[in-house]
Amino acid sequence: MAESLASPVAAVILAAGKGTRMKSETHKVLHPIGGRPMLMHLMSSLGELLPQRTLVVVGDRAEQLQAALTGTGAELVVQQPQLGTGHAVLQAVDAMPDFAGTTLILFGDVPLLTPATMKRLLEAVDRPGGPDIAVLAFRTDTPGAYGRVIADADGTMHRIVEAKDASAEELQVRLCNSGLMAVRSEHLGGWLRALRNDNAAGEYYLTDLIALARESGRRAVVLEGSPEEVIGVNSRNELAVAEGLFQARYRQNLMALGVTLVAPESVFFSHDTEIGADTLVEPHVVFGPGVRIAAGATIRAFSHLEGAEVASGCEVGPYARLRPGTVLHQGAKVGNFVETKKAVLGAGAKANHLSYLGDAEIGAKANIGAGTITCNYDGFLKYRTVIGEGAFIGSNSSLVAPVNIGAGAIVGAGSAVTKDVETDSLTLVRAPQESKPGWAARFRAQMQARKDKR
Ligand code: UD1
Ligand code: CA
Helix, strand or coil, X not given: CCCCCCCCEEEEEEECCCCHHHCCCCCHHHCEECXXXXXXXXXXXXXXCCCCEEEEEECCCHHHHHHHHCCCCCEEEECCCCCCHHHHHHHHHHCCCCCCCEEEEEECCCCCCCHHHHHHHHHHHCCXXXXXXXXEEEECCCCCCCCEEEECCCCEEEEEECHHHCCHHHHCCCEEEEEEEEEEHHHHHHHHHHCCCCCCCCCCCHHHHHHHHHHCCCCEEEEECCHHXXXXXXXXXXXXXXXXXXXXXXXXXXXXXXXXXXXXXXXXXXXXXXXXXCCEECCCCEECCCCEECCXXXXXXXXXECCEEECXXXXXXXXXXXXXXXXXXXXXXXXXXXXXXXXXXXXXXXXXXXXXXXXXXXXXXXXXXXXXXXXXXXXXXXXXXXXXXXXXXXCXXXXXXXXXXXXXXXXXXXXXXXXXXXXXXXXXXXXXXCCCCCXXXXXXXXXXXXXXXX
C-alpha cells in the first residue's frame, strides 16, 4: 500500500468487453501505446500504489491476457457472459471475499490514467466517516454516449445516468463519468448484488452504485480530471489519439528534465526511453523500446534507435539506425547511413558513414571507414568481429567474421578480410594495382577512328 494511504488497495481492471471495433485478433487492451500494451501502462501506474491484489476481468481471449500478465502478480477473473460493468466488478469482488480496504475500479481500455489521479481517487475515500465512493469525471462539450454525472456543486453525487436512459434535460449535463472509481469495500459486494438490469441496455450498470449508496445513507463524491487522461480506446482511430496524447506527455516530461527537442512533435518515444539532461534530439527521430541516452549526447535528424545505450558526448546520425545490443561509449560517433546491431563502440570510436556493424566489438578511438561491412552471417549462424583500440579500417572493407583486427592495425581500403589481423600491422586484401601509361589516350584515338569510318 502506498505509504500515505491508510487502507489496503485492491485494483480491478475491467477488460471483458468484446472490443469489436478494433477489428483485431489481438485483445484490445494488448494493443501498444508507446510500444507497450495498454494494460501494462495501467499495471505500471498501479505499481506505484502497491495494491494488495490486482484482478483483471476478462471475457474472450483470456489466454492472451494470461500470457501478458505472467509474473506480474495480477489475477485473471473470467466474466462469461458479459452482463455489464456492474456484473464485471461483481465477478472480481466475489473472487476476493476477504478483502477489506479500497477497491479501485479501472478500465483496461483507459490506459493513460496517472498514478497521481489514482491516488486522488483512493484518498477521497480513505478515511473513516468519509464518502464510500469517489468517481472520476470530466467535462466536455461533446458528452455523446457518456454517462452523465448528477451532482451538487460541492461534489456530492446523486446518481449517474447512462446516456441511453437520460432525459433531454439530463443529456444537457456536461459532467461525464469516466467509468473509473474508488469504492470502500464494506458495502461494495452488497450494492453490486443489488444492481438490477431494468434499463435501456438490459445491463447491470456499475454506475447505479451511486444511487444505491445514496439510498442507504452513504455518500459518493465526484472528482474532476482532464478528459485527455481518461480517454478510452475502442477503435484504431482512438488508439492513435491515445498514442498522440502519450507522446505529447512524454515529450513534455523529457523537456522538463532538460532534454532539448528541436521539433518535439516529430520525435517519437517508447514508454521506457531514458534521456539525460542537455542531450539534443533533432527532428524526426524515433526511439523504439529499450533506449538509454546519457546526458550531453546529440541525436541527429532521422535516426532510429532501439535497444541501444548511448553515452554522453556521443553523436548519432543524421540517418543512423541503432538496433538492439548497440552500446556507444563516451564520445563515440555513428554517422549517416550506419546500421549497428549488437555492436559495442569504445570511447571515441567512429563509424561516420555508410556501414553495417553487427555482432561487433570496436575498441576505443578505432576509425571505421565509409562503407565498412561486418559480414556476420553465413545464412546459418552469426559470428563476431573484434576490432582493437585505435585500429583504422579503410573504406569499403568487408570484415568476414569471425575475425579479429588487432589494436592499432590499419586495413587498406577495399579489403575483404577473412583472417585475423595483427596488432599495428598493415593489411591489404585486394588485387594489386596495375597501370598502363598512355593506354586510355591510345584507346580513345583508336575507337574514334573506327567510329569515323562507319
Ligand atoms: C461506461 C459507463 C459510462 C461511462 C463510460 C466511460 C457504465 C454502465 N457506464 O459506459 O457511464 O461514461 O463507461 O467510457 O458503467 N466491461 C466488462 N464487462 C462487461 C461490460 C464492460 O468488462 O460486461 C468493460 C469493458 O471492457 C470496458 C469497460 O468495462 O473496459 C467499460 O465498458 P463499456 O461497454 O465501454 O462501457 P460504456 O457503455 O461505454
Ligand atoms: Ca466505452
